[in-house]
Amino acid sequence: MSRWFIRSVGIAAPGLAGWHASRGILRGEVPYAAVAETPYAPALLPPNERRRATASVRQAFRAAEDAVNVAGVDARELASVFASSDADMAVLHRICAALAQTSRAISPTDFHNSVHNAASGYWSIAMQNTALTTTLSAFDASFTAGLLEAAALVDAQRDVLLVVYDAVAPPPLQAKRPLALPAGVAVVLSARAGSAPLGQIAIAASDAPESSCANPALEALRMANPALRALPLFELLAAQRAATVNLRGSGDACVALSYAP
Amino acid sequence: MRPLAITSYTVTSAVGAGRDAHIGALRAERTGLGEQRFEDSTLACWIGAVAGIESVALPRALARFDCRNNRLAERALAQDDFLGTVAAARERYGARRIGVFIGTSTSGVRQTELAYRERAAASHENLPDWFDYRTTQCTYSIAEFTRQRLGLQGLASAISAACASSAKVFASAARAIEAGFCDAAVVGGVDSLCLTTLYGFNALQLVSPDICRPADAQRRGLSIGEAGGFALLERAPASGVPACLGVGESSDAHHMSQPRPDGSIAKVAMARALGALPPERISYINLHGTATPANDAAEDAAVNSLFGARVPCSSTKGWTGHTLGAAGIVEAAISLLAIEHGFMPRSLNTRALDPDIHAAVLLEARSARVEYVLSNSFGFGGTNCSVLFGAAP
Numbered sequence: 309m310s311r312w313f314i315r316s317v318g319i320a321a322p323g324l325a326g327w328h329a330s331r332g333i334l335r336g337e338v339p340y341a342a343v344a345e346t347p348y349a350p351a352l353l354p355p356n357e358r359r360r361a362t363a364s365v366r367q368a369f370r371a372a373e374d375a376v377n378v379a380g381v382d383a384r385e386l387a388s389v390f391a392s393s394d395a396d397m398a399v400l401h402r403i404c405a406a407l408a409q410t411s412r413a414i415s416p417t418d419f420h421n422s423v424h425n426a427a428s429g430y431w432s433i434a435m436q437n438t439a440l441t442t443t444l445s446a447f448d449a450s451f452t453a454g455l456l457e458a459a460a461l462v463d464a465q466r467d468v469l470l471v472v473y474d475a476v477a478p479p480p481l482q483a484k485r486p487l488a489l490p491a492g493v494a495v496v497l498s499a500r501a502g503s504a505p506l507g508q509i510a511i512a513a514s515d516a517p518e519s520s521c522a523n524p525a526l527e528a529l530r531m532a533n534p535a536l537r538a539l540p541l542f543e544l545l546a547a548q549r550a551a552t553v554n555l556r557g558s559g560d561a562c563v564a565l566s567y568a569p
Numbered sequence: 570m571r572p573l574a575i576t577s578y579t580v581t582s583a584v585g586a587g588r589d590a591h592i593g594a595l596r597a598e599r600t601g602l603g604e605q606r607f608e609d610s611t612l613a614c615w616i617g618a619v620a621g622i623e624s625v626a627l628p629r630a631l632a633r634f635d636c637r638n639n640r641l642a643e644r645a646l647a648q649d650d651f652l653g654t655v656a657a658a659r660e661r662y663g664a665r666r667i668g669v670f671i672g673t674s675t676s677g678v679r680q681t682e683l684a685y686r687e688r689a690a691a692s693h694e695n696l697p698d699w700f701d702y703r704t705t706q707c708t709y710s711i712a713e714f715t716r717q718r719l720g721l722q723g724l725a726s727a728i729s730a731a732c733a734s735s736a737k738v739f740a741s742a743a744r745a746i747e748a749g750f751c752d753a754a755v756v757g758g759v760d761s762l763c764l765t766t767l768y769g770f771n772a773l774q775l776v777s778p779d780i781c782r783p784a785d786a787q788r789r790g791l792s793i794g795e796a797g798g799f800a801l802l803e804r805a806p807a808s809g810v811p812a813c814l815g816v817g818e819s820s821d822a823h824h825m826s827q828p829r830p831d832g833s834i835a836k837v838a839m840a841r842a843l844g845a846l847p848p849e850r851i852s853y854i855n856l857h858g859t860a861t862p863a864n865d866a867a868e869d870a871a872v873n874s875l876f877g878a879r880v881p882c883s884s885t886k887g888w889t890g891h892t893l894g895a896a897g898i899v900e901a902a903i904s905l906l907a908i909e910h911g912f913m914p915r916s917l918n919t920r921a922l923d924p925d926i927h928a929a930v931l932l933e934a935r936s937a938r939v940e941y942v943l944s945n946s947f948g949f950g951g952t953n954c955s956v957l958f959g960a961a962p
Contacts, residue, residue, distance in 0.1 A: 357825070393708075394707065400678070400681065400706075404681050404682050404765070407682050407685065407765065407768060408690075412611070414765075414768045414769050414772045415772065416769075416772040416826075419765075419769035419770070420825045420826040423729070423731045424674070424730070425729060425949070425952060426825070426950060428950060429820075429825050429949065429951055430825070430950075432821070432822040433823065433951070435822070436822050437820065438822050438834050439820065440818035441730075442728060442737055443729055443730050444726040444727060444729065445708035446709050447703060447707055447709040453724065453725075453726045456745065456748075457726065459748060460748040460750060461744055479694070480688065480695050480696045483696070484696055484700060484701075485702045485707075511750075557724055558713075558716075558725040559716060559723050
């Protein structure tokens with residue numbers, strides 16, 4: 309396959325509350341304002357899982373639900389890729405702090421939430437979706453790596469939901485992994501043109517330098533969370549403007565994404 | 570999927586370093602598990618520790634990656650001329666055209682545990698200066714270490730889906746090669762001992778005080794081990810060479826830490842791995858077989874409904890312990906050894922088979938031609954993955 313069709317997208321970050329509300333900001337028509345995200349509980353989860361879902365799981369769900377709602381996609385039909393640099397560092401903090409005490413009493417819920425695939429597990433439970441899902445990390449290149457994984461997973465029968473997300477670590481981990489804010493983005497990719505009102509992308513290796521956002525506020529966001537490394541692509545999507553952006557890959561090279569509406 | 574040649578593979582676990590150590594231990598029925606404590610753990614249980622990790626030195630240029638998990642990777646990469654085979658492949662394909670897909674569940678978390686311990690002892694607010702998040706704790710650390718250690722410059726990912734992680738790397742690599750994102754791939758898995766998993770599984774009451782006894786009527790849970798393994802995958806294998814022939818994945822959509830009891834969705838993953846191959850063609854199934862009561866029962870239900878009681882099967886966790894994110898690659902290596910040597914290992918430590926388990930669990934080792942092997946890996950989050958190995962057609 310050489311082209312992938314974009315069926316839907318979602319976004320969730322402070323001041324970027326969903327795709328519909330964010331398009332004007334991404335087009336430069338509305339100034340960005342850093343508003344904290346409103347409290348949120350994934351409505352799709354059964355009560356037990358909703359109670360146990362961590363901050364990073366909620367971040368993933370916000371973006372994923374937005375993408376599902378934007379296009380009226382039936383999420384039960386989708387295979388999925390969840391990409392996160394760090395999974396849940398609040399859980400990591402609680403576990404490592406507990407292990408530093410003599411009692412070493414770890415919460416069983418914290419332990420099962422500590423797996424990198426917690427969000428994908430909760431998502432499959434919420435959607436009663438038994439399709440395959442995979443979870444990866446590529447540090448700051450997690451969006452690019454996730455996009456390649458999702459693109460490779462798309463086939464004629466199978467559309468794929470990509471969710472890229474990271475929450476903010478609590479101190480003292482925050483000093484070692486300083487993400488400025490929580491964020492998530494989601495993309496539904498398809499091999500079928502008819503179902504994809506948002507346009508199409510081609511993917512190629514590239515030696516060109518990494519693209520940035522011209523708008524300084526968006527550029528600061530791009531650097532604030534690995535999920536928002538997607539912003540140069542999302543700017544094109546919002547403007548419905550054909551162009552190529554280069555996103556840093558997990559190896560040494562960039563990946564060129566050529567977008568056409 | 571199209572078959573992928575397995576040009577080279579290697580495994581290091583509590584049993585020993587490299588393929589010869591593993592086939593030797595499998596034949597001799599010599600477990601790598603020991604009733605010992607990991608560092609200052611206070612838990613009375615059996616563990617599968619790789620001897621001598623503490624003294625492994627990383628190459629100077631990669632010193633910032635130093636942690637138990639990356640030392641284990643370094644030890645594993647040095648076996649069976651894996652480094653040499655990848656170097657030759659790098660010459661053939663170019664460094665940018667070989668992808669890296671490494672499974673792990675906890676990556677370098679031991680380093681974070683040590684940092685928090687030092688912080689608590691000193692009553693500091695901050696973590697110590699020596700703690701480097703990106704190169705040790707971060708899930709991606711193991712994939713980036715492997716990529717740099719092998720001199721590769723293409724795409725790299727850490728696949729982290731709990732205990733199915735390094736089975737799923739075969740699927741990710743196959744798809745990336747099919748999509749043309751790379752021409753070949755290094756897949757692998759590395760997980761190392763740490764207090765997080767020992768105390769975490771203990772909190773869930775899944776750690777056996779006894780040595781793990783898969784499928785046994787009196788099994789009491791798992792024994793945790795550590796391991797690292799790698800394989801080089803290439804497209805268009807010559808007929809007859811060892812190959813990965815299929816991968817199947819599915820999601821239980823049931824519970825975060827318990828399998829769907831009827832195994833119906835795990836069965837879907839197995840069936841997808843088989844593709845068009847009839848179930849009766851499988852010579853041997855390497856079970857996930859963690860030896861927890863619920864896991865073995867659910868897997869048995871899945872195996873039974875697809876294969877009946879005809880296909881010989883066993884868990885090899887009695888040798889290695891449950892190596893978590895490395896279990897997929899360890900058991901891929903054992904599957905390939907079974908094919909190469911015509912040897913099916915028995916279910917080690919199993920004394921009396923659980924009468925509720927109906928699959929053909931091997932209580933004695935068997936020597937016979939092994940044509941196709943199915944290897945199962947399941948994990949938290951309800952993730953299921955089965956991989957089919959055999960000679961390329």
